[in-house]
Amino acid sequence: xxxxxxxxxxxxxxxxxxxxxxxxxxxxxxxxxxxxxxxxxxxxxxxxxxxxxxxxxxxxxxxxxxxxxxxxxxxxxxxxxxxxxxxxxxxxxxxxxxxxxxxxxxxxxxxxxxxxxxxxxxxxxxxxxxxxxxxxxxxxxxxxxxxxxxxxxxxxxxxxxx
Numbered sequence: 001x002x003x004x005x006x007x008x009x010x011x012x013x014x015x016x017x018x019x020x021x022x023x024x025x026x027x028x029x030x031x032x033x034x035x036x037x038x039x040x041x042x043x044x045x046x047x048x049x050x051x052x053x054x055x056x057x058x059x060x061x062x063x064x065x066x067x068x069x070x071x072x073x074x075x076x077x078x079x080x081x082x083x084x085x086x087x088x089x090x091x092x093x094x095x096x097x098x099x100x101x102x103x104x105x106x107x108x109x110x111x112x113x114x115x116x117x118x119x120x121x122x123x124x125x126x127x128x129x130x131x132x133x134x135x136x137x138x139x140x141x142x143x144x145x146x147x148x149x150x151x152x153x154x155x156x157x158x159x160x161x162x
Contacts, residue, residue, distance in 0.1 A: 046060050063100075
């Protein structure tokens with residue numbers, strides 16, 4: 001049986017920066033350097049997904065505590081190795097983040113290309129309009145404890161050897 005393992009990581013772990021480059025569009029070294037610095041100094045955190053000993057995904061997130069509530073967690077970046085896409089790696093990383101901060105919502109701002117992924121795993125989607133010239137952005141929100149719901153539309157156990 002193949003097991004996916006998600007664990008905290010550092011931006012300096014081999015391959016993590018390459019995956020973050022995918023998450024930010026891969027065309028602006030200055031932007032990637034800014035993202036790298038964000039994870040080095042905090043409060044943003046990173047987790048990585050490993051399958052068969054190799055890095056297959058990375059997720060960046062930041063949790064904000066609010067007085068008398070569970071707080072909220074914002075997904076900052078998420079990327080999966082091209083060879084492992086459509087194998088629930090992204091959903092499993094989000095589930096791992098939710099387990100770190102149960103009870104509060106998980107939010108992500110995304111583009112049209114990725115909002116289908118978020119919708120497919122139970123996020124609600126709201127248009128934020130055209131945030132940049134010609135680019136519509138979307139707010140994706142996952143309600144608290146959705147992953148604990150037995151009817152969650154996630155992946156189930158897709159990591160069996162078939």
